[in-house]
Amino acid sequence: MQSLFLLINTIIDLYIIVIIAQVILSWLVAFGVVNMRNQFAGTLGNILYQLTEPVYGRIRRYLPDLGGLDLSPLVVLLGLFFLQNLMREYWPI
Numbered sequence: 001m002q003s004l005f006l007l008i009n010t011i012i013d014l015y016i017i018v019i020i021a022q023v024i025l026s027w028l029v030a031f032g033v034v035n036m037r038n039q040f041a042g043t044l045g046n047i048l049y050q051l052t053e054p055v056y057g058r059i060r061r062y063l064p065d066l067g068g069l070d071l072s073p074l075v076v077l078l079g080l081f082f083l084q085n086l087m088r089e090y091w092p093i
Contacts, residue, residue: 005091012080015051019080022048023073052076 025045028034034041052073059072 001091005087009084009087012084016077016080018048018051019073019077022052 025034025041025048029036029041029045036042036045055076056070056072059075060070063071063075
């Protein structure tokens with residue numbers, strides 16, 4: 001059971017890194033630091049979008065429209081941190 005816990009915890013950690021990378025890339029694009037016409041940046045942005053958008057889309061249905069401010073990454077991160085803490089509480093290592 002401990003191996004399953006560690007696997008799930010590692011997957012959550014990796015997804016947190018993906019979310020943080022997607023947020024940073026979106027900021028860099030918004031401020032004009034990164035040009036999405038660059039092949040590497042475009043491919044990276046597309047991969048991160050495909051990994052995060054299915055979860056963000058479900059969260060955005062329930063969040064109010066705040067104009068240009070997207071709080072869905074924050075909500076997902078808070079949910080993942082809560083899930084990790086809940087798992088540590090019930091399956092201590």
